[in-house]
Amino acid sequence: CRESVFRYVKEWETMTDRIGYWVDMEDPYVTLHNDYIETGWWMLKTLWDRDLLYQTMRGTPHCPRCVTSLSSHEVALGYRENTPDPSVFVKFQVDPAATSGKAGDKAAVLEKLGAGDFDVFFLAWTTTPWTLPGNTGLAVDKDADYSIVELEDEGGRHRLVLAQALVPANIKQEHTIVGSVKGSDLVGLGYTPLYDPNEFGSEVRRFVHRPGPGGMVTELEDGGDFAPQVIAAGFVSLDDGTGIVHIAPAFGDDDLGVGRENELSFVQPVDLQGIITGSYPFAGKFVKDADEEIMEDLKDRGLLFHRDIYRHTYPFCWRCDTPLLYYAKNSWYIRTSALKDQLVDGNDTINWYPEYIKDGRFGEWLRNNVDWAVSRERYWGTPIPIWRCQECGHTICVGGVDELKGMAGVNGNLDDLDLHRPYVDDIILDCTAEDCSGKMHRIPEVMDAWFDSGAMPFAQWHYPFENKSIDTDGRFPADYICEAVDQTRGWFYSLHALSILLKGQPAYKNVICLGLILDEKGRKMSKRVGNVVDPLSVLDEHGADALRWYLFTASQPGEPRRFSGKLVSETLRKVMLTLWNVYSFFIGYAEIDKFDPSQKPDGWKPENELDRWVLSELNTMIAQVDAHMDGYEPTDAGRRIQVFIDQLSNWYVRRSRRRFWRHEGDADKLSGYITLHTCLVTVAKLMAPLAPFISEEMYQNLVCSVDPSAPDSIHLSEYPVADPSLVDQPLMEATQLAMRISSMGRAARSKAGLKVRQPLANVLVKVRTPEEREYIGQVRPQVLEELNVKNIQVLEDDAPLVRQALEEAGDQTETAVTVDNYTVSLEGGYMVAVDGDISPELAEEGLAREVVHRIQGMRRSAKFDVTDRIVTYYQGPPEFAEVMQGAFSDYIRDETLSTQLVDGTPDTDAASESVKIEGMEITLAVQQV
Known part of the structure; x- marks a missing residue:
């Protein structure tokens, strides 16, 4: 386990560098280090001292593949809709001899049911046939009416008992309703168990009420008669099923609760790997695989009334995708529900982006908070620091290594001890209870990994053993965290819960909650479907900046976003390449004219209207982007920068080209250089947090190459501040x-x-x-x-x-x-x-403009420099020659840098092209002077 933790460190560091995450990789916090574990022990001991940590038996979400419990927030990470399960309606035969004496005289009820003359069955519904071997009770609604339905099938004439309201939905064949009883009349009736509980290889136990120190307590003891019976329960629904619920206390938490309340028997026919035990034919199989055999067995014995498929939302393990089982077992819980109001109040002080997550998904989760199942039956993880005496059961919680060293009877040297299992399990203590000479051993469980994640604000600093000032020096609480929306049940919650429980305040002030990443068609990515996009291939093809920019700007943080190489390439083309083209345009002409940014005169103010406009737009954008970033709105910030890049390219540069083309240097041309340089440097700084690589490249060339005193990196420079005096609304x-x-x-x-x-x-x-x-x-x-x-x-x-x-x-x-x-x-x-x-004059001018366009294209194809002079040759009909030598000849020469327009062909090889313009066959050739 220790080796596997670090197996992919190099890959993660490479990805981190490649995509531009700025994190401390030289000194990361590592949850397996002893210092981190010791802080976890202190946190648990603090909760123990405040009576917020306890052990009890509950129907706990359990992963049979991982062989461990899951907390409620882990379960919430793995729900799947439309999951198919068997829907079975099972007959439990009324047994007059098994009716509980505690229920009083039930002879009149049995007579009304016809139990002496007919085979009478309770009809119960379940979607988990594999739990039927653990059945020890049937639950009814004591206030509901239950019909006695007589019918005949291949098994002969018999009677069924089910809720009156659900007879039409369940009994489709010919039948007669011969009477009805109240649910309360059925309570206490016994029935024949579907399976012999002694055939599962585990002791049959029973819940028993007995007096305790603080009143009546319920204990689970071995032995006792196995007598399944009908009980009343408030959770019985008359909306679906039959109005009779199969009860298996070894599984669901509701079942366990009514089992305790009604002193039912407890049978556990399934081991922790989800395998059915015992000697029945379906034993040795995983529970979900045993469903079919159990249904066939019931059918063969005439106890399966009907079967179907039921589709519902069902939890799967968020780690391994195994269907979870609800399994009754002892687990350790943090009493988070005791501080529910504080959790809600603390959330009120946090700024959520998007805001609706605050009172919606996260707030709803807090308002419906249940205690945190924090123990795991695993070998790798932070060991729970609880020692229990094997003689008297006395239990203590240890809050640190020094405290452990001071315990009586501690064996071995703890200075270099690895606090993981199995080493920590070797530490045996003298019992601290009075008049007990027993030995205390550590309980076998480790902590939920989400506890480790929630401990991060404290454990990364080895608090409170070191760095006791984190509360006052700005390290706690965090200013900002960011994760995907599923972490409202994960990291966001574990951080919040532990911080409120321990410190009475939230662990973070601001949080950006991200929507999920979907494929190009808006579907959830899945290896099975084959629509997973490899981020490394996107990075290699389009670069990190394009990928980052797309993720920042495609949708608001809380919304799902589609992702594909094609979508990222659009961002590359529309944003990154547009900006790069503007940058390249500037560099090309600035090098020709040897522009130096230091040439900017003191107190310079632009006079050219285009310069004044773009600087006004620039400073307006600076203020807006700064406000968006301050407001944790990177999407709006990125989109605003994107608008300016488009304005800069498609209006300012396009309309300024002639200024830069001019050979002579003048104040207006210098103003254009200063303005465009200012815009490019400012845009680079504004977008640096979002697109760190292109911004750094531009900064190094535009700033560092000409100013040795500039900060070494754009990420070390000051963020731009708007100059309101340059804004001209x-x-x-x-x-x-x-x-x-x-x-x-x-x-x-x-x-x-x-x-x-x-x-x-x-x-x-x-x-x-x-x-x-x-x-x-x-x-x-x-x-x-x-x-x-x-x-x-x-x-x-x-x-x-x-x-x-x-x-x-x-x-x-x-x-x-x-x-x-x-x-x-x-x-x-x-x-x-x-x-x-x-008009003819307009047509002639249009032809001249078309010729200029063609010649400019030929210059580019011939790879002439933008300053190269040329001679242009042409051949065509007389009307074309009139245009070339007429009123627009100067225009054509000036625009194309042609020293001559020659009617004919060049003496030497030259770039030439035959084209058709306005229906005229024309040949053009260009030759560098």
């Missing part, structure tokens, strides 16, 4: 309007089939407010350039074109329609219409 609103009009205008062009490089004469715009009408004048140049139009006109709300477009759109609020020669885009109360009439 009207400018942002105006630019946002320009973006909206441009987007709608491009949609209208697309609807009309008008290429983006074809200039148009007019764009008509309707906005929503007087302020926006004012903004149009401010953003007019941007809109004209973005939409490649010559003129913009603002329409009144009642303009004929507006009315006609709205009539065409009907109920559609976001659509594109055609009115005369205009294509109109409608969206959210805005309207943008583009004029589809193209």
Whole structure:
């Protein structure tokens, strides 16, 4: 066990480094270390001293494969819906001779049942046939009416007793109701057991009430007559089944409780591995595998009335997926229910993200709290530090190694003792009870591993043996923890429960609770289904930053999120590569112009409107992202950064390209460099907690390479702080309007089939407010350039074109329609219409723009540097030559860095391309000067 704990340490450390977790791998806390165990002992001893630790027999959730109990919160981790189980209706024959004398004279009831003239059976229902060998009672609702039903089948004429309300649901064949009795009349009646309890190889025991020191106590003693009987129980339902419940005290906790209350016999036909014991044919089989044989045996003896399949929610072991059994046995419990109010009150002080988990899933769990079954019948784990005298039963709890050393009779050297089993089991103590000379041995159980997890705030510091100041030096409680939603029943709970019990306060102040990870189609990942996505393959293909960013931004923390390599690749493309392209653009031109960030003048303030706008957006984003991160909202923070990256790439850089293309250096170009450098460094710092690798790479090149005094890592630098003086709200609103009009205008062009490089004469715009009408004048140049139009006109709300477009759109609020020669885009109360009439002059300009586009593509294909000068050669019809040598020749030369436009072919090899433009066959060639 010790070796297996560390088997995958290297793999975990590699994954931790690869994905960018920032944890202390050089000095981790390890739950198997003696110091950690000793703190666990102190915690348990503290609970013992406060009478919050006790032992009792209960119907405990038990894993037969792990051979140990589970706590209620462990059980909650493994429920599966729609689990099929046998649904069996079994006949228990009334035995007048076995009727309890304590029940009084039952002769009249037996006569009414017809027990002297017919075979009379109680009809009981169960979904666990394997528990029937442990049956010692049948439970009824004492206030309910029970029908006596006479019917005939292959076994002859006989009578059944079941709840009157459930006769129609259960008796489908021809029958006669010959009478009815109250449930209370049935209490005390005996019946013939289905199986001989002495055939299971274990002693038949019985619950007995007897006087004790504090009143009556119930003990389980060996021997006594085996006399199964009918009892009354409050949990009997008349909604399903038969109104008669099979009782096996060796299993369910309800069964054990009524068994104690009614002094029923106790038969345990199943061992801790879930194997049926004894000599019956189904002995030696796992209980679930024995179901079929038990049902066949009952059928052969005429005791199986009906069988079916029942689908319900059933618990499985969260570790090994084995179906759990409810098994009556002695276990140790922490009395968490005694502090239920404190648990709830403590939760009220915790900030939960998402908030609904607080009073929902977690709060509901606390309000329905049950005592924590903390002992496990295992050999590996923190040994429970309880010693018990084998002579008198006196029991003590030890709270530490020094306390153990001081005990009388302790044997061996404890200084180097491994506190695990079997070594700690060798420590034998003198009994501490008066007048007892017996020896005390440690009980065999170890602690629930979730106790170890909940002990972490204290045990990692070996508190209180060392580091006694954790309460006051900021190490406790934790500021923040994060785990998946299933840990509301796991780590979140164990931390909270132990901290409240021991310290009276929560273990953490803020918690982000994550939804589960699903596959691409929204299904739970399963090896059986074959839809598990290997995170390492995603990391290798797309990188850690893309994976991290997707998980941060795909959905809010508490919601499930779909996961696949394809979804991560979309994040890589839309966010990481977009940012990297902006970064590469800056680096490329900054190296050409030898830009140095230290060239930034003192007191620099941008004059260019585009610079002022992007810095206003930047500082607005800084404030919003900072607030989101302070509010434990990384999803909102990441999405806000993502919006800015898109603005930076698709508006600022795209609209600033000409400034950087210029050969001459001037104040405006320097302003562009300063602005873009500021944006990139700031974005890198903002996203560093979410995408640590790309941000570090950018920081090292943009900052550390030019500033030796800068912090060595972006993760050591200060988080950005917004500068409100750079925020220009009207400018942002105006630019946002320009973006909206441009987007709608491009949609209208697309609807009309008008290429983006074809200039148009007019764009008509309707906005929503007087302020926006004012903004149009401010953003007019941007809109004209973005939409490649010559003129913009603002329409009144009642303009004929507006009315006609709205009539065409009907109920559609976001659509594109055609009115005369205009294509109109409608969206959210805005309207943008583009004029589809193209004059010869506009057509010529459009052809020139298309030529520029083709030449630029050829430059890239030829891998020319952005500053390389070229000669462009062309061949085509006369009308094409007119364009190349006409009014737009200077435009073509300037845009393509062509020193000449030559009608003909080059003398030497050059990159060439034959294309068809506007129906003309054209050949273009480019040659570096």
